[in-house]
Amino acid sequence: MNYSKAHFIGIAGKGMSATALLLRQMGVRITGSDEGFYPPVSDYLKNEKIAFASGYRTENIPDDADVIVIGKNAKLVPESNEEVRAAMESGKPVRSFADLLHEMSLGAETIVAAGSYGKSTCTALLAWCLKSAGKEPSYFIGEITNGFDTHARRGKGNTFVLEGDEYPASNWDDRSKFLLYNARNVLLTSATHDHINVFPTHADYLAPFRTLLGSLPSDGLLVVSAEPHARALAAGLACPIVCYGLNDKANWHAENIVRGAETGFDLMRGSEKIVRLSTTQLGDHNIDNIVGVAAMLLEKKLLTPEELHAGMRTFQGVKRRMELLSPRSKVPVYEGFGSSYEKARSAIEATKLHFPNKRLIVVFEPHTFTWRNRAAIAAYDDVFAGAEKIFIFEPASQGAGTHAQLTQDEIVARTRAANYDAEAINEPDEALQRLSDVLRADDVVLLLTSGELGGLIRRIPELVETKYPH
Numbered sequence: 001m002n003y004s005k006a007h008f009i010g011i012a013g014k015g016m017s018a019t020a021l022l023l024r025q026m027g028v029r030i031t032g033s034d035e036g037f038y039p040p041v042s043d044y045l046k047n048e049k050i051a052f053a054s055g056y057r058t059e060n061i062p063d064d065a066d067v068i069v070i071g072k073n074a075k076l077v078p079e080s081n082e083e084v085r086a087a088m089e090s091g092k093p094v095r096s097f098a099d100l101l102h103e104m105s106l107g108a109e110t111i112v113a114a115g116s117y118g119k120s121t122c123t124a125l126l127a128w129c130l131k132s133a134g135k136e137p138s139y140f141i142g143e144i145t146n147g148f149d150t151h152a153r154r155g156k157g158n159t160f161v162l163e164g165d166e167y168p169a170s171n172w173d174d175r176s177k178f179l180l181y182n183a184r185n186v187l188l189t190s191a192t193h194d195h196i197n198v199f200p201t202h203a204d205y206l207a208p209f210r211t212l213l214g215s216l217p218s219d220g221l222l223v224v225s226a227e228p229h230a231r232a233l234a235a236g237l238a239c240p241i242v243c244y245g246l247n248d249k250a251n252w253h254a255e256n257i258v259r260g261a262e263t264g265f266d267l268m269r270g271s272e273k274i275v276r277l278s279t280t281q282l283g284d285h286n287i288d289n290i291v292g293v294a295a296m297l298l299e300k301k302l303l304t305p306e307e308l309h310a311g312m313r314t315f316q317g318v319k320r321r322m323e324l325l326s327p328r329s330k331v332p333v334y335e336g337f338g339s340s341y342e343k344a345r346s347a348i349e350a351t352k353l354h355f356p357n358k359r360l361i362v363v364f365e366p367h368t369f370t371w372r373n374r375a376a377i378a379a380y381d382d383v384f385a386g387a388e389k390i391f392i393f394e395p396a397s398q399g400a401g402t403h404a405q406l407t408q409d410e411i412v413a414r415t416r417a418a419n420y421d422a423e424a425i426n427e428p429d430e431a432l433q434r435l436s437d438v439l440r441a442d443d444v445v446l447l448l449t450s451g452e453l454g455g456l457i458r459r460i461p462e463l464v465e466t467k468y469p470h
Helices: 014-025 041-047 082-089 097-105 119-132 202-214 228-233 284-299 305-314 341-354 374-381 408-417 428-438 453-467
Strands: 005-009 029-034 067-070 109-114 138-140 159-164 185-188 221-225 241-244 252-258 263-269 272-279 333-337 359-364 389-393 422-425 443-449
Touching: 005 014, 005 082, 014 029, 014 041, 014 067, 014 097, 014 138, 067 082, 067 097, 097 159, 109 119, 109 202, 119 138, 119 159, 119 284, 119 305, 185 202, 185 284, 202 228, 221 228, 221 284, 241 252, 241 284, 252 284, 263 284, 272 284, 272 305, 284 305, 284 341, 333 341, 333 453, 341 359, 341 443, 359 428, 359 453, 374 408, 389 408, 389 428, 389 453, 408 422, 422 428, 428 453, 443 453
Parallel strands: 005 029, 005 067, 109 159, 109 185, 138 159, 185 221, 221 241, 333 443, 359 389, 359 443, 389 422
Antiparallel strands: 252 263, 263 272
């Protein structure tokens, strides 16, 4: 890459900021702009001394920028954004961050973690274990991860770990981002239908995954989950394939699981025990993630079993993925990333598994199009199975006019019709009071959202720590 100065429009997005950090580490000067940004991404940029403008204006674009990077956001279109319009008319190269990752990953031993769920955790696990063993990987993680200084790093080694998102690369390029990442090896966690606003049918959703796997070289590797839709995609490929899962139907699997504050299990390859691993991450879905990551790292001989054990044991988890938000309370409040049915179910099942004798209260926000679209209403029939009380926050409004949006009343009514104790919450102060009224000392609270719950994501843990301190 021969850029000397890059300007990022929408720099505070997680993928945009990660790419800006990678370029900065490569010696490129960075400027940018955004609005409505907040920590931790804004703190990462500040710590790296990357200044950016608040708000979008034509004059934000430096005359000496030799490339302009524009994020994938509904607000970043030339029709309504003067800075984007100026960029398009400037004559300067305009790129997506996926385009830049394509250039950065050329010639690298790439490992792309892809799937409808689990990809952020698997990417972070791969990077953490390699980094902990001193292998100097490059990595691009689409979510903020505990223990990492930043969510992207340009390492000295030849391995480049990338979170592979199936979402379109930009507002002008409909290709899935992961098709640009020069994948040599893929860890495929799942392929259940998601992003129905972009992929109306499951067949539409699977198409880019088929293209990704079909592009793998004969000396690459596919590590694929035993999840049926993912496993079906592996048929007929030219590259080596290994399957992983929780039971011995998969070649790489877990046995002798002992669950607790630290969960331990034997990592098996067929009938052979490779190593006993331990983790502080909650839920069987995280054991599944660990088995998949272990299969990739050991099959590629990137780590020894001993190095793998050390890395897994010290991994602190991806933020918002079963993250404990109330350490100073006897009532655990966890945040699960509830952007899809499968992610919500995994979070609920993990909570019930680790706290079987506690009453589970779920606070849910239908934030993604996947939850707000009328075609998804049947998911509310059983997604909350295991929860004793459900509070449903008002649906996000951004983009409501672009699809068949459900109302909050419709969501609550459907949930109640399935015999769940559900109620609507809206104004944050009233919502806190209502939660306080029903909260007991033996409860566990799970916040399910990919948004902010109108600020309740921070205020509920504060309430719980005040009402039921250790």
